[in-house]
Amino acid sequence: xxxxxxxKGRIKSVENTRKITRxxxxxxxxxxxxxxxxxxxxxxxxxxxxxxxxxxxxxxxxERFPLLRQPEREGRAAVILLTSNRGLAGAFNANLIKEAxxxxxxxESAGTTVELxxxxxxxxxxxxxxxxxxxxTRTDLTDRPxxxxxxxxxxxxxxxxxxGELDAVYVVGSRFNSVLSTPPTAxxxxxxxxxxxxxxQKDYLxxxxxxxxxxxxxxxxxxNAVYRALVETAAAEQAARRTAMKSATDNAGEMLNLxxxxxxxxxxxxxxxxxxxxxxxxxxxxx
Amino acid sequence: MxxxxxxxxxxxxxxxxxxxxxxxxxxxxxxxxxxxxQHAPMVTTLGRGxxxxxxxxxxxxxxxxxxxxxxxxxxxxxxxxxxx
Numbered sequence: 486x487x488x489x490x491x492x493k494g495r496i497k498s499v500e501n502t503r504k505i506t507r508x509x510x511x512x513x514x515x516x517x518x519x520x521x522x523x524x525x526x527x528x529x530x531x532x533x534x535x536x537x538x539x540x541x542x543x544x545x546x547x548e549r550f551p552l553l554r555q556p557e558r559e560g561r562a563a564v565i566l567l568t569s570n571r572g573l574a575g576a577f578n579a580n581l582i583k584e585a586x587x588x589x590x591x592x593e594s595a596g597t598t599v600e601l602x603x604x605x606x607x608x609x610x611x612x613x614x615x616x617x618x619x620x621x622t623r624t625d626l627t628d629r630p631x632x633x634x635x636x637x638x639x640x641x642x643x644x645x646x647x648x649g650e651l652d653a654v655y656v657v658g659s660r661f662n663s664v665l666s667t668p669p670t671a672x673x674x675x676x677x678x679x680x681x682x683x684x685x686q687k688d689y690l691x692x693x694x695x696x697x698x699x700x701x702x703x704x705x706x707x708x709n710a711v712y713r714a715l716v717e718t719a720a721a722e723q724a725a726r727r728t729a730m731k732s733a734t735d736n737a738g739e740m741l742n743l744x745x746x747x748x749x750x751x752x753x754x755x756x757x758x759x760x761x762x763x764x765x766x767x768x769x770x771x772x
Numbered sequence: 773m774x775x776x777x778x779x780x781x782x783x784x785x786x787x788x789x790x791x792x793x794x795x796x797x798x799x800x801x802x803x804x805x806x807x808x809x810q811h812a813p814m815v816t817t818l819g820r821g822x823x824x825x826x827x828x829x830x831x832x833x834x835x836x837x838x839x840x841x842x843x844x845x846x847x848x849x850x851x852x853x854x855x856x
Binding site for chain 1: 780782783784785786787800801802805812813814815816817836837838840842847849851
């Protein structure tokens with residue numbers, strides 16, 4: 486019964502794998518729900534900040550703010566690529582890396598010197614493998630990114646943009662549209678594109694002045710753009726892992742059905758053969 | 773005429789407070805500022821200090837950010853806020 490035992494071993498192994506993928510699916514589902522809540526919780530802040538900046542922004546004011554400066558050509562740019570620390574999330578990291586490579590190719594063909602900042606082990610691993618020099622790497626961000634993480638990531642770049650050392654800063658991450666739609670996107674966070682003003686403008690009393698308020702709020706706006714990218718990418722990672730693990734669990738189930746059917750057929754064939762042998766042996770003795 | 777302010781305290785991670793209050797006292801960049809209903813529309817930057825919402829015990833330690841008043845809606849938007 487050599488074949489039967491072999492099949493039994495395979496059935497056991499697929500069952501164990503399915504147990505793991507099913508657990509990972511459930512873990513990812515619950516993590517994703519919490520990450521999704523954080524994406525939603527981050528919206529009022531972004532909205533409030535955007536509204537106030539939009540109501541204070543005026544083209545005349547813009548020329549005096551380094552963060553709003555629009556360089557004629559991008560000589561030096563920085564790209565922040567957000568990836569995950571862990572794998573088994575389907576094409577999640579591959580998609581992000583592809584998006585980053587497209588952006589790099591586009592910038593570099595326009596003659597821009599690009600420095601790459603990578604967050605997450607997967608991205609660091611990939612660019613290490615292809616042998617590209619990375620400006621900075623971060624692998625200490627958890628799946629619960631905080632506003633402080635975003636600040637530590639981007640504050641240095643804001644400073645260098647202000648002094649004119651950089652002409653643009655991009656963030657590549659996943660947008661979390663819904664559980665099923667998490668496309669990789671590349672956003673330019675510097676220079677700041679002021680949000681469009683909506684509705685009637687109120688005549689605000691401004692303390693100390695529109696300029697001072699903008700000076701303080703623009704960096705917050707940039708930091709918040711990075712924070713949003715971090716939370717959305719974290720949520721998208723869990724969504725991607727959930728989808729990948731769900732299809733792995735389904736595939737394991739299908740494979741189990743096939744293996745069990747083959748095993749039972751082999752077992753039945755063997756029993757039939759044994760009975761035939763016994764009957765044959767008995768009739769030979771009688772003869 | 774409404775007699776209460778609609779107050780929300782917002783940080784990047786979450787909305788820390790949302791509700792009605794008769795008054796708000798906030799640490800502006802140059803000293804405390806008190807807001808009562810029917811205040812003129814205003815935007816001011818905030819310094820470091822304690823934000824008090826109403827007479828109760830709703831207090832937050834905040835640093836930086838801004839306060840916006842418009843039509844009896846007060847929004848305190850700050851990167852650093854902890855409830856005390």
